[in-house]
Amino acid sequence: MDGSLFVLLLLSGLLKTTSGLSRKYYYINARMSWPEAQSYCRAKHTDLAFVDRMGDASRLINIVDAGYSGSVWIGLKRATQKRWGWSKGEDTLAQYSAWNEGEPNNQNECAFLSYGVWHTYQCSSVIHFVCYNGDTGYIWVQMWKNWAEAQSYCRQHYTDLPTIRNSEEQNQLKSIVSSSAWVWIGLFWDSWEWSDKWSNFFRYWAAGQPSQSSGSGDCVGMSTTSSGKWIHESCVLQRPFICHGWPKSPYRTYQYMNEGMTWKDAQRYCRARFTDLATADSMNDVNRLVNIVDPGYSGSVWIGLHAGTEYRWLWSMGEGKISNYSIWNPGEPSGDGECVRSFNGSWYYESCSTVLPFVCFNDSTGFIINNTAMTWRDAQSYCRQHHTDLASISSPEQQNLISNESSLWIGLFLDSWQWSDRRNLSFRYWEADQPSQSSGSGDCVGMSRNNSGKWAQYSCDLQQPFICYGADKLIRKQIVRLKLSCYAKCTLNDPSLQTAFLNVISEKLKSMGLKSDKMSWIKGESEEVFHLESKHTSNSNNHCNRQ
Numbered sequence: 001m002d003g004s005l006f007v008l009l010l011l012s013g014l015l016k017t018t019s020g021l022s023r024k025y026y027y028i029n030a031r032m033s034w035p036e037a038q039s040y041c042r043a044k045h046t047d048l049a050f051v052d053r054m055g056d057a058s059r060l061i062n063i064v065d066a067g068y069s070g071s072v073w074i075g076l077k078r079a080t081q082k083r084w085g086w087s088k089g090e091d092t093l094a095q096y097s098a099w100n101e102g103e104p105n106n107q108n109e110c111a112f113l114s115y116g117v118w119h120t121y122q123c124s125s126v127i128h129f130v131c132y133n134g135d136t137g138y139i140w141v142q143m144w145k146n147w148a149e150a151q152s153y154c155r156q157h158y159t160d161l162p163t164i165r166n167s168e169e170q171n172q173l174k175s176i177v178s179s180s181a182w183v184w185i186g187l188f189w190d191s192w193e194w195s196d197k198w199s200n201f202f203r204y205w206a207a208g209q210p211s212q213s214s215g216s217g218d219c220v221g222m223s224t225t226s227s228g229k230w231i232h233e234s235c236v237l238q239r240p241f242i243c244h245g246w247p248k249s250p251y252r253t254y255q256y257m258n259e260g261m262t263w264k265d266a267q268r269y270c271r272a273r274f275t276d277l278a279t280a281d282s283m284n285d286v287n288r289l290v291n292i293v294d295p296g297y298s299g300s301v302w303i304g305l306h307a308g309t310e311y312r313w314l315w316s317m318g319e320g321k322i323s324n325y326s327i328w329n330p331g332e333p334s335g336d337g338e339c340v341r342s343f344n345g346s347w348y349y350e351s352c353s354t355v356l357p358f359v360c361f362n363d364s365t366g367f368i369i370n371n372t373a374m375t376w377r378d379a380q381s382y383c384r385q386h387h388t389d390l391a392s393i394s395s396p397e398q399q400n401l402i403s404n405e406s407s408l409w410i411g412l413f414l415d416s417w418q419w420s421d422r423r424n425l426s427f428r429y430w431e432a433d434q435p436s437q438s439s440g441s442g443d444c445v446g447m448s449r450n451n452s453g454k455w456a457q458y459s460c461d462l463q464q465p466f467i468c469y470g471a472d473k474l475i476r477k478q479i480v481r482l483k484l485s486c487y488a489k490c491t492l493n494d495p496s497l498q499t500a501f502l503n504v505i506s507e508k509l510k511s512m513g514l515k516s517d518k519m520s521w522i523k524g525e526s527e528e529v530f531h532l533e534s535k536h537t538s539n540s541n542n543h544c545n546r547q
Contacts, residue, residue, distance in 0.1 A: 023050070025056075026242065026244075026247075027064055027065070027242050028240060028241050028242070028243060030240065030363065030364045031239060031240060032238060034219035034236075034239075034241075035367075035397035036361075036401070037239070038075070038395055039366070039367075039391070039394065040361075041075075041195075041243035043317050043361075044247060044248060044363075045244060045245040045246065046196065046246075047243070047244060048195045048241060048243060049074040049244045050075050050194050051074065052089045052198075052200045052202045054160075058228065060242055061224065061227070063242070064224055069225055070239065071222060071239055072221055072224065073219065073220075074221065074222050075195035075244075076219075076230065077195060078191060078193075079191055082106070082191040083190060084104065084111075084187060084188070084189055085188065085199075087161040087203075088132075088159070088161070088186060089200045091201060095165065096164070098117050098118050098167075099117065100119050103120055104120050106120075109189040110147040110187070110188050111184075111187035112182050113130070113177065113182075114180065114183070116170075116174050118185070120189075123147040123148065125147075126144040126146050127144065127145075127183065128140070128143065128144065129150035129153075129185075130161070130177065130183045130184070131161065132160055132161065138162060138176050141153065147184050148207070150184045151186075160186060162185050162186050164185065164187075203230065205231075206230060206231050207229075209229075209230060217235070218235055219232065219234070220232050221233050221239055235397055248281070252285070254289060254292050254469050255274055255467065255468045256293055256294065256301070256465065257466050258465050260463035262462065263458075263466075267304070270466070273474060274470035277303060277304030277467070277468060279303070279304050280303065280427060280429070281425040283429075289467055292467065297449055298449055300448050301447050301465045301467055302445075302467070303445055305455065306443055307443035308417055311414055313340075313413070314414075314426030316392070316411035316428070317388065317391075317427075318389075325393070327347055328346065328347050329343075332347060333347075333349040335349045335350075335351075337352060338352055339412070340412035341354075341356055341407045341409055342393070342399070342403075343407040344403065345403040347410070350376075352376040354375065354376075357372065357406065358408055358409035358410075359408045359409070360382070360389070360391060361388050361389055361392065374409075376409050377430075379409045380411070389411060390409060392410070393410055393412075415428070417445070430455050430456070431448065431451060431454040431456045434454075434455065442460065443457065444457065444458055444462075493528050493529060502519050502520075
């Protein structure tokens, strides 16, 4: 069989590719409560892990540290209302339903088919059931199982309990089942929701879960000792957790330009040659910006922040505009302040110069309340120096962590500055007394080389060096796709062999007068460079065999 393989070769620079069809998960080996884990994931990624298929459920268990045997937070939590949904995840009842008259009876939480219509029944009752398989359609299983056992059987041997989206699927199901038979279908009544509010009903509960007993827990963890199945626990327990979504702060390439220009000219230059003037959304970015400025230069350099026309409420930790969740006290925001305190479960507008205790967020330990009274800016500096930042509050669960405390600064502030590239990044790193409210104090922002990279506003007409971000458009990059064949033993994913290939290619390019000092292989999501071609050739016994 032909063992042809594909490889992508990048000439100049390193490029990583990944499939857009696969959700990215990140295991965070830090112990936090569910609300603190939610805060971390929303700040650093997208949210706590969301799962909508068995394949993803299996992937989650495989990324947890092998030595850990407890549970791990995912994004499911108890909601305030119950809804009907399908075992496979869909929510299609608004488009089609076939309830018997008087149904659904919301005292029962599972549905079965009989005499061509849907009925509700206690999930613990045992009847026959139907499975769905993507290849063979519906299968009537004449075994006695409760609804959860039927779901597990279908997922193990086929795909899932059936979802019925329209009259055609309803008729197909009726055609294979005796009219008078009672058979479980995939419909169930559920009171759980995902952290990111996505309306998907895929569940993977452990046996006996979820419990209906009072106080059994409102947040969901994945058990590492039960094949990754889910259990619900108290939200205040400290657990590792899994986030989904690419990191929000991708590594930017910064370019220092040691030439004095106005802010506008610097912006034009960066947009023409790179991407734009530099943006920053973390202290790590600030430190990198400082380190690329020429050591002998002691002034300020332009970055991409400038005065905007719209005031917005933003979070210090960098998430951008205020989320859909807010809990302003009636009549708020009001007054002349630009910062926010939390008191007795509500938010209040406050002058940033007021001294109050505050709540920080730490990437490793979650929310930390500091009872030392400081101004909002001093509290922000303290949190950034000793933890991560002032806390962001984006859910009722997070607010509940501090609702019983006295007035505390949180990370919310009013701001009218915006980035040149229009990205909605709310991270700010002002010097003391900046930004100034005085007229004519400047509409453009520079970073101080000598003051730990802190920012100040200047007249946009001032000429000074600047920092761009993005790849240099003047450096030509080219991606070359190669098709290679190997015989006998295929070892093309051996790193030493790959290095030897690059050396051969480099020498060939040099002989052609082409620059070749920044070549690298691109690895796919499998972390391999070479991938077997799907084409088969059966008349050779000497070629590589598919593994």
